[in-house]
Amino acid sequence: MNKEDQVMMGFRELYNKLVWINKDKMEDSLKGHKSSEVHCIEYIEKNVDSNVTKLAESFYMTRGAISKMTKKLMEKGLIESYQKSDNKKEIYFRLTEQGKKIYKIHEDLHKEFQERDKPIFEQVTEEQFDSILIFVEKYSRHLDAEIKKQGLDMKSEKMLFE
Template identity: 75%
Template sequence: MNKEEQVMMSLRELFNKMAWLNKLKMEDSLKGYKPSEVHYIECIGKNVDSNVTKLAKSLYMTRGAISKMTKKLIEKNIVESYQKADNKKEIYFRLTEKGHEIYKLHENLHKEFQERDKVVFEQVTDEQFESMLSFIEKYSKHLDSEIKKLGIDTKLE
């Protein structure tokens, strides 16, 4: 196995372990909500004036899937739609009070996971961080260009 294969296999294994470990706590704390719903809530909570297009790009989902999810979460009173006074054409989404509670719970779980894993990151040097971040940025740009070749624009306006 070459170094490239080792890196890719190790990254997959690392993310699978994180997902498995975090999933237990997430499912217990966020009973009744699917991961896709929680990611949608997180995206709206972090981005002001979210609309179907921005959500689709950010979550790598189709506009149709976003519309379906939006309708479901509006019915659950987690998300509400609104329009701006100066633009009656565009429809935006924001979290309701219930949506904010779910968002905060999710954010607190991430902080808990970050605290759990802090012991590892405290041992990483600035140089090591820079090297890892540089690799991630290069790889991300490569994937963006591969996605663009498929005719899909993932950049948010």
């Protein structure tokens, strides 16, 4: 197996292990909420004036799928919609108090997982981090270019969380 294959396999394996090791705790702590809903809540909390378009672009989902999800989140009382006085056309979302509780649980879990994994990250040098980050950024730009070259419209694809 060449180094490229080892890197790709390593990324997949790391991702799968992270999902697996965090899964039970996440599901127990966030019962009744799908992963996509929790990540939508997280995005809304961290990004001012979140709307369907921004959410769709961020999650590589269709606007229709995001509309469906935000409707569910509103029905659950986790988010609410609002409009700006100077733009009555656009609808934005913000968390309700109940939504902020879900966000806090999710953030606390991430902090707990970071603490668990801290010993390994403490062993990584600045130079190693820099090399990893440079590679990830280069690969991401390469994939962006390939997506563009192939004429893929990421907004119309249902890739993540569905």
